[in-house]
Structure formats: structure tokens, C-alpha cells
Amino acid sequence: MKVKLDYGTTGLLADFPDSATVIEPIYVPPVPDPVSTLRNAIRSPIGKLSLRELVKRGQTIGISVCDITRAQPRQLMLEALFSEIPGLRLDDVTIFIATGTHRRNTDEEIERMIGREFARSCRVICHDARGTASLVHVGDANGVRVLLNREWIASDFKITTGFVEPHFFAGFSGGPKMVAPGLAGLETVMTLHNAERIGHPNATWGVTQGNPIHDDVREIARLTGVDFALDVTLNRDQQITAAFAGDLFQEHAAACDVARQNAMRSVDQPFDIVITTNSGYPLDQNLYQAVKGMSAAAKIVKKGGTIICAAECRDGIPNHGAYGQILASQPSPRALLDMITSPGYSRPDQWQVQIQAMIQLKANVMVKADRLSDDQIRGAHLRPIHDVSTAVDDALRMAGARASVCVLPNGPQTIPYCKL
DSSP: OEEEEOOTTTOEEEEOOTTOEEOOOOOOOOOSOHHHHHHHHHHSOBSSOOHHHHOOTTOOEEEEEEOTTSOOOHHHHHHHHHHTSTTOOGGGEEEEEEOTTSOOOOHHHHHHHHOHHHHHHSEEEEOOTTOGGGEEEEEEETTEEEEEEHHHHHOSEEEEEEEOOEETTTEEOSGGGGTTTTTBOHHHHHHHTOHHHHTSTTSSTTOOTTOHHHHHHHHHHHHHOOSEEEEEEEOTTSOEEEEEEESHHHHHHHHHHHHHHHHEEEESSOEEEEEEEOOSTTTTSSHHHHHHHHHHHHTSEEEEEEEEEEOOOTTOSOSSSSHHHHHHTSSSHHHHHHHHTSTTOOOTTHHHHHHHHHHHHHSEEEEEOTTSOHHHHHHTTOEEOSOHHHHHHHHHHHHOTTOOEEEETTGGGSEEEEOO
16 A cells, blocks of 8 residues: 655655554644634633733743744744734744754744744844753752843743643643743753653653653743743644633643644554655755754664664754764764763763663664665665665565554654554
8 A cells, every 4th residue: 555654845655564553643624724723722721811901012022932843833823813812013022943952943934933024023032952051040949050042031921832742751741831942051951851751751741740751841931921922733634723811820731732742643452664764845854953853753663673764964963962972972882872871971862862772772773764875874874765666575575474564654743553
């Protein structure tokens, strides 16, 4: 049978055995009127007064939005928020691109993300986790020294916006993550993502309570204050399916419940071969991000099985950040994991390498990435392939006639898990 995999902006058609199990998120049609859906959520917030009652004329307003690696409908969400604030002056608004430790987004990308009018009429700050002058120490949370964007803290009225989907170590995206790590300093992110927290069994897809990363992220947001929050859920076509607004923690919990029902699917037993993606562009724009797709597959692959990941990687490894440097520093996944978990080791992006190494100790991982060379993929300790269908046939020959196959065409938009 033929299955279209999410890959770049065009997708990728591949052949699979008729016996293969295909797991997709429950398809939820988009809301018929996304503008009305967003406005209705803002007008009837969960656990808060409406924006019209909360925002005072003349207040400076800070709004955090996702960076270019996320498919958030930022412009629609900003338009809905602005329409619900009477007398708003755009020059009172600062839009914060919550990059975390990711690269700075270009001016062209920012215009594409939030629209030309807002990019030119509002103040826009692309967060820099390494820019010490732009950070302020606001206290400690559960032993985490909290450094946040100084301008964000100075805003009179703080609004987070995001979209909610399962996250491979923070449980779910959106909500409090739009404060930290989104607007946090590198020192804070390093603590939140240290080897102990990343290695915790509850630091995984769909778990927030008892997840040491998400527990600390919530505490940071509580400590520093968010006045209003707006989150959406999206379907596989990146269209809005629901909107949630109001108190940060209450609206995010409601969004997580909906996302969990739609995206998390159970299977009876693990598979010999799992094919995955990283949900297409913009999520599959580099290998660093593609670890998420590998992580989704790792939940249901047998020990010693095979994961085949298709991710375009138009942004490369990438060249920015330390992910590629860390991968190149050791000869094997085992050596990488030993280094990262050794006392005193601490480098930005180590968390992604740690998760990748743990996956590779469980399964053989192959990668199709048209924008990476074979040498780049091998340098990341992964096996390059050029055709998914051929790679599946080869893996079946190695695994035997009774080998089981599972396909996750939408990658981490579907989070499978074993019932056992």
C-alpha cells in the first residue's frame, strides 16, 4: 500500500506492506470560523476576567509567540487578541519571539510569522538566551535559578500564546513553556534540561504532573506571573480545531486534555520496524528537531528493532547551536550518553543528543533527509537512506518474514504507546 508521509512542504509517497499498521491522530476538522473561535475563547476565558476588563489603557503589553520551528497561527491569534483590547495602541505592544535556545529568527521570517503590519507597527524582540544584558534574575524555583527576558518582566500586562501538542520530554507544548524555556536565559534552560531531568521516566510525551521538567516550568510561570493566556490545538493540516484562553494553568490543562485525546494512540505490542516523520515543515527543518519524530517511534519499537525517519532538514544539522558539535565529539551513542551523564558535564543542546542516544541504544535508526549529505547523517551516528520504501524492504529481509511494521505518517502529531 502507498502512504503519504509528512515531509517538507510537499510530502513523500512511499510503499509499505499491506499488513503494516498505520497510526494517525484522530482527524479533527478545522473550526468553520477560526476568528470567531479565537474571539469567543478570549471573551469567555477560563478562570479569568475578559481582556476588556483586565487590560488598562496605557499599559505596556508583552505577548510571547512561538519561533519559526513551530506551526502556530500567530497572526490570527494576535489579531484576535488585539480586537478584544479597546483603545489598544500597537506601539504599546511588544511581541516576544520565544526562541528558547534556538537561533534568532530573520526579519523576513518574522514578517511571515506575524504579518507585515504587526512586524512593523509593534516592537518585536527575538529572545536571546545568551544575551546576558537582556536577562534579569527573578528568583529561584525548585532549585532552578530563574533568568528571564528583562523586557518581558518589565511589561505591565503579560500574555502567552501558543499551540498545544504532546512534547517528547516536557509532556505538552504551549502554556507555561512560552515563559520558560521560551524566554529564559541559557543557565535556566540548562538546569531545566539537565541530564537528570531528561533521564527521568516521567519526562516524556503527554505527562505533565510529576514530570520534573514541566513541574519546574509551571513553577517559573507561577513565580513570575502571566496575566492572560491563549492556546490553540491544531489538526494535521495545521488548522485550528479549538481555542482556549484565560488563566494560564487552567486553560493549558483543558487544551492538554483535548490534545491527549486526539493525538495519543495505544497499540497492543511493539513493532519490529517503525517508520516516522517529523510532521513536515516547519517541524522537520533540521535534524535537531527530527529527534522528536524518532522519539515518537521509539515508544513502540522493539528492543533491537529499526526506526526509519523521514525529515527534509532544509536547515541542516543545523550549523547553529552545539547539537552537531556534541554529536561529533564521541564515536558512538553509548559514549555520548556516558559523557552527558557524567558529573559536571553541561553544554547547550545536550538534551537532544541525550534523547537521541537513548533511542539509538534501543533501536537502529535510519534517516532520509534530502537536505543533508550522507556524511552529515553518518557524522550524527545515524544511517543515511535515499528511499524509504527500499529501506523498509531491506529491514524486512533482515528482520524476517513475520516482522511487524508500523507507520507514523504524521510523526509526533501522533504519539503511540504500548498498552503493556
